Amino acid sequence: MKAINAVRMGGADVLPLVEGGKGVSVSTGASAGAWAAAGGAGTVSIVNADSYDEAGNPVPQIYHGRTRRERHEELVDYAIRGGIAQARIAHEMAGGKGRIHANILWEMGSAERVITGVLDGAKGLIHGLTCGAGMPYRLSEIAATYGVYYYPIVSSARAFNALWKRAYSKASDLLGGVVYEDPWRAGGHNGLSNTEDPLNPEDPYPRVAALRKLMRSFGLDNTPIIMAGGVWWLEEWEDWIDNPELGPIVFQFGTRPLLTKESPIPQAWKDRLLTLKKGDVYLNRFSPTGFYSSAVNNSFLQELRGRSERQVAFSPEPLGAHQVPYGVGARKREVFVAAEDFERIRGWEAEGFVEAMRTPDSTLIFVTPDRAREIMADQVACMGCLSECKFSNWSQRGPNYTNGHKADPRSFCIQKTLQTVAHANGPDAEDIIDHNLMFGGTNAWRFATDPFYSNGFVPTVGQLVEKILTGR
Numbered sequence: 001m002k003a004i005n006a007v008r009m010g011g012a013d014v015l016p017l018v019e020g021g022k023g024v025s026v027s028t029g030a031s032a033g034a035w036a037a038a039g040g041a042g043t044v045s046i047v048n049a050d051s052y053d054e055a056g057n058p059v060p061q062i063y064h065g066r067t068r069r070e071r072h073e074e075l076v077d078y079a080i081r082g083g084i085a086q087a088r089i090a091h092e093m094a095g096g097k098g099r100i101h102a103n104i105l106w107e108m109g110s111a112e113r114v115i116t117g118v119l120d121g122a123k124g125l126i127h128g129l130t131c132g133a134g135m136p137y138r139l140s141e142i143a144a145t146y147g148v149y150y151y152p153i154v155s156s157a158r159a160f161n162a163l164w165k166r167a168y169s170k171a172s173d174l175l176g177g178v179v180y181e182d183p184w185r186a187g188g189h190n191g192l193s194n195t196e197d198p199l200n201p202e203d204p205y206p207r208v209a210a211l212r213k214l215m216r217s218f219g220l221d222n223t224p225i226i227m228a229g230g231v232w233w234l235e236e237w238e239d240w241i242d243n244p245e246l247g248p249i250v251f252q253f254g255t256r257p258l259l260t261k262e263s264p265i266p267q268a269w270k271d272r273l274l275t276l277k278k279g280d281v282y283l284n285r286f287s288p289t290g291f292y293s294s295a296v297n298n299s300f301l302q303e304l305r306g307r308s309e310r311q312v313a314f315s316p317e318p319l320g321a322h323q324v325p326y327g328v329g330a331r332k333r334e335v336f337v338a339a340e341d342f343e344r345i346r347g348w349e350a351e352g353f354v355e356a357m358r359t360p361d362s363t364l365i366f367v368t369p370d371r372a373r374e375i376m377a378d379q380v381a382c383m384g385c386l387s388e389c390k391f392s393n394w395s396q397r398g399p400n401y402t403n404g405h406k407a408d409p410r411s412f413c414i415q416k417t418l419q420t421v422a423h424a425n426g427p428d429a430e431d432i433i434d435h436n437l438m439f440g441g442t443n444a445w446r447f448a449t450d451p452f453y454s455n456g457f458v459p460t461v462g463q464l465v466e467k468i469l470t471g472r
Helices: 029-037 068-094 111-121 139-146 157-166 168-174 204-217 234-240 267-273 299-309 339-350 369-380 414-422 429-434 442-448 451-456 461-470
Strands: 007-009 012-014 017-019 041-045 099-105 128-132 149-154 178-181 188-190 225-228 249-253 281-284 292-296 311-313 322-328 333-338 355-358 363-367
Touching: 017 029, 017 461, 029 041, 029 068, 029 099, 029 461, 041 068, 068 099, 068 111, 099 111, 111 128, 111 139, 128 139, 128 178, 139 149, 139 168, 149 157, 149 168, 157 168, 157 204, 178 204, 204 225, 204 234, 234 249, 267 429, 281 299, 281 442, 299 311, 299 363, 311 333, 311 339, 322 339, 322 355, 333 339, 339 363, 355 369, 363 369, 414 429
Parallel strands: 017 041, 017 249, 041 099, 099 128, 128 149, 149 178, 178 225, 225 249
Antiparallel strands: 007 012, 188 292, 281 292, 311 363, 322 333, 355 363
């Protein structure tokens, strides 16, 4: 394997290894601090991170507000306190080595308030801001205000071009790097456009080469591109290293740090990672953000897929093929469905899916009474964790604080499930893991086949980084 040399990134010489950000209590100060201590760039997620009480126990994020707006203010407060706590832990563990980055979703509810609140409370502890899941135009302005570097996450040269021309050209000196997050291979929320086929992954090399060509036209010859998504062993990327066409390349590891001693995820989650098979990670579009996302195809995703499969179109009055009356809800308010769909409905009802729920697309989905109650309870309990949520119809913009559409029961409360899966402990942990969202990159199946993890071996972050540097 080629020698792995340090690169200049964020005002310092560091190993070209970045820990990918994983939100809601997964990329913590302990993991990020250990990664930085090993010489790379560790990443703290400030998406509703854990804060701690005086005894060192995580503070449960429980909401008491009567309205969504009141609960949203509680959420922002939790996020800021948690982000500061994790930044302090990371700084202490890093011991002055490497870089500490903070990662946030631009589409998180009140993202700008959270970013600035954490930077105010953790002055000098965070070296860079990584941000994606949207078009974070104001990221450069925030970075300039606080004197930190910024790392936008894009999935194409086109996206970076828009960001550069609108905002980033005004703060080019603080652009620490550009993260190319492969929309087919990375875990979590992905930036697939409407022109790209989710079932046909494209080779990342031409896309990254196009990004570098664009960056060079802006004078960004030496600004690193951070390759994120699908990176496992660096020898599999040797043609990228010291490649004059690509320029300086850094590699981001998001999935692999999940299985380390410092990783805070529950033991049941770590155990599940060691059993995954190729194809067990599923690219889906159930997220309330509206983005595609990559997650383990467990019972949670299977139930969501079932909701959409048990779906028929309806009309509020007889129209075209929609001639058969059907009563919806406790009051059996009449709508009209096609005759063939009516037969399907009868079959679903015979299986126990007797509750019809309306979607924003003039369709009905069919679920069990227990599931219908859970969906409605989660929608009512919305705390505004996103800037806009299709599941609950929340929007952070006033005066109505709704997105103008009906709430969509085909989606889910992402804050609830991510908090649940990140804190799943006790005798029911394995069941909890199976029935909640487990984000992961498409390479997660390699844990089970990689000899490095033989006999259930779980490395420290330091051991993982050393192994990545020395090769298989």
